Amino acid sequence: MADTLDTVDVADTTGQIFTGILGNTGALGSLERDLASGPSHAYLFHGPPGVGKQTVARLFGAALVAGGDEQAEDRARRGLHPDLYEVEPDGAFTTIGQVREVVRLASGRPFEGARRVFILRADTLNVQAANALLKTLESPEAGTVFVLVAASLEGVLPTVVSRSRPVRFNPVPEEELAGFLSSRGVPDADARLAASLGRGSVGLALRYGSGDGLRDLREAVIGAGLDFGADFESRHEGASRIVERAEAVGERRGSAYLGETEEPDRRAKDAAKRAGRAARDGAVREALDLLALLYRDAAVISAGAPEIAANTDRSDELGELASRYPGADWAGAASEATDEKAALTYNVSPEAVLGEALSRARRRILGPRHVERG
Structure with a gap:
C-alpha cells in the first residue's frame, strides 16, 4: 500500500464535518481522526444501503480537497470543486471507460485543492473495470485519495478490498430514526412507521416520511x-x-x-x-x-x-x-x-x-x- 499522505491542517473543522449524520459514531470518529492526522490513500465504506455511506463519502471528500479552507469545502459540498469527483455508474455498472478516465485524472496533481478525491461505487465494478483501477488504487499519485462505497465486502472483488481500508457502516437504530423524523416535523405515528419501513436506513426512513x-x-x-x-x-x-x-x-x-x-x-x-x-x-x-x-x-x-x-x-x-x-x-x-x-x-x-x-x-x-x- 502507498504511504499515508502528508497531513493537511483541518483541525479547526474536525468534529463539525459530519454534523447531522445519524449513527455510526465509531466510523465517523475514525474518519475525523484521519482528517486531523492524515488520511489513507484508499477507503472502502461498506454497509447496508441508506445508512449514510454516500453522504459521508461526499462530506469526507469535500473536507479532504478543501484542506481547511471553508469556502473551498462549501464549494466541494455543492459539487463545484474541480478536485472532487463522484463517478455515477452507467446503469448497473461503472464501465471500464469511466475507470480509464479516473486513472487519467488521478495521474496528475490536484488543480487547486489540498488533494484530489474520487468517489466510486466499488460494487458496480466488473472484473475488467476493477483490474483497470488496481495499479492506481494501490499506488496513487501523492495527493490522491479514493473513497469506494459498497453495500457489502462480499460484493467487491478481493483485489479491490485488499488495497483499501474498510470502514463499516451499520444500520441506525429504529428509535433514533423515529426521533429524527419527529424532530423534522413528521407526525409521531408516521415517523414510527417510516422508521420501521426504513429498516435501519436513514435515507429510506426519510423518503417514507417525506412522501x-x-x-x-x-x-x-x-x-x-x-x-x-x-x-x-x-x-x-x-x-x-x-x-x-x-x-x-x-x-x-x-x-x-x-x-x-x-x-x-x-x-x-x-x-x-x-x-x-x-x-x-x-x-x-x-x-x-x-x-x-x-x-x-x-x-x-x-x-x-x-x-x-x-x-x-x-x-x-x-x-x-x-x-x-x-x-x-x-x-x-x-x-x-x-x-x-x-x-x-x-x-x-x-x-x-x-x-x-x-x-x-x-x-x-x-x-x-x-x-x-x-
Missing part, C-alpha cells in the same frame, strides 16, 4: 402482493402498476438532480438521466424488498409476534390473512420475492421479474393447485 414516491410504490406493492385471487393478467397489471410508480421515482430523482445543479449543461443533464435510471432501478429493488417484508410480517404475525412487524399500519389486515390461510408458507413467499432480485442484474424486464415474484409467492401461500387454476 417522495415510495409511499405510492408501497401501496402498489401491497395491492398486488395481497391480491391472491388475481389471475395471470391481473398479476401482470399489478406488476406494471408497481413499475409505473418506480418510473415516477426515477423521474423525480432526475429532476431533483438538475435542480441541485446551478448551471445545467449537457454533462449535468446526462448525469441527471443516469441518476434517474439508478433511482428507478433502486425503486424496483425496493418494491421486491417491500414484497418480501410484507410476507415476512405475515409470517411473524402468524407466529404470534406482531410487535416485530414492520408494516405496523397493516397488522390487522395481515393478521386476518394469516388466519384465513393457516397453511401458507409466508416465509417461503418472502424468500421468493428476495430471490427474484438477482434477475434484475441480467437485464430481465422489471415487469417480468415482479410478475414472477408475485406468481411464485402466490404458489407458496395458496399451494400449487390454486396457481394452476389462476
